[in-house]
Amino acid sequence: MEKTIYLDNNATTRVDDTVAGEMLKYFTEEYGNPSSLYSIGAKARTVVEDARKRVAVLLNCEPRDVFFTGSGTESDNLAIKGVARRYKNKGTHIITTAIEHHAVLKSVEQLSKEGFTYDIARVGEDGIVDIEHLKSLIKPDTILISVMYANNETGAIQPIEEIGKIAKERGIYFHTDAVQGAGKLSLNVKELNVDLLSLSGHKFHAPKGVGILYKRTGINPTPLLSGGHQELAVRPSTENVPYIAGIASALEIAYRDIEVHREKQSALKKRLKAGLLKNIDKVVVNTPEKSVFNTLNVSFVGIEGESILFTLDSFGIAVSTGSACTSGSLEPSHVIMAMGRDHTTCHGSVRFSLSKYTTEEEIDYTIERVRETVEKIRKISPYK
Ligand SMILES: Cc1ncc(COP(=O)(O)O)c(C=O)c1O
Structure with a gap:
């Protein structure tokens, strides 16, 4: 062969041909900066806001709760570090699992150098998180639980809805790294009981270097970057218009079929x-x-x-x-x-x-x- x-x-x-085709015009024709006030800028703004709405439909959330980032890694970092740093007055303990991607594990490790503590929930022989063990790790000062949706190595689907319910009952923020769930499992954030959810375009036939972070209305993660007002200042950087259009299209195509x-x-x-x-x-x-x-x-x-x-x-x-x-x-x-x-x-x-x-x-x-x-x-x- x-x-x-x-x-x-x-x-x-591989990037889907339709996605690649759609993106092209935003490199060479409609290349404006969404923050510019003249027409070509306004057009780019429309592309970004339209992409946000299209993603929100698939996630069953408000468009204002969809943020475009530079990768799955960035979305995980923003969710975990952003929430921990913003809400440290409520508590400084985090729970995650032994099978998370390094984007999650290293974020939590980094926070441990800033005065946070964390515990790691174990998984069974099947690679699925042991909920009873996770529950036993919850403390009065636990502010955040982060459990992935599907594992990248084994494909094991984690009981997100159930863990989300446990977190909700206790007033703990719940993040899921759904990078390996996109295009394979439902991303309905309401049914999943998640407060924050990370996605990465290149896992579902969009290009590398673009991600999504969903965060529930009212949650206000501390930004990782200092800069302008883009993405409500949660993720300042000039919006990557072609890639944002691409990730929205790829997500739609993945769920359509x-x-x-x-x-x-x-x-x-x-x-x-x-x-x-x-x-x-x-x-x-x-x-x-x-x-x-x-x-x-x-x-x-x-x-x-x-x-x-x-x-x-x-x-x-x-x-x-x-x-x-x-x-x-x-x-x-x-x-x-x-x-x-x-x-x-x-x-x-x-x-x-x-x-x-x-x-x-x-x-x-x-x-x-x-x-x-x-x-x-x-x-x-x-x-x-
Ligand atoms: C579960 C999971 N989370 C996060 C990431 C990181 O995503 P990105 O490559 O977009 O930074 C990956 C990529 O391998 C992944 O599989």
């Missing part, structure tokens, strides 16, 4: 899982039943995930061994470790993440190449 078989869509996705994607990708994921389990020995499935429809994480016991990654790459197949940020280092995944797997299982984990562009032919080719690869590596491996 000539072209890349791209099975790393939790790392990033969600049932089609769910059906097709669930079937492909099932085919991949069955194919790997049937053809290869000692495979541990790290993705629970309750998971997003595009993600399958498995461990090939006794083999380094990286050696599989590089061999598959030579066949033109792109997969990952952990989150995009940790791949490249041989540190075992903190997510798989948190699920209580032993070291060898952690090291052998490989993530396959599909998209609307994945085909059955690509899945069948991948199963065969993985089978060959695992067989070859196991033959020469000292750990048999």
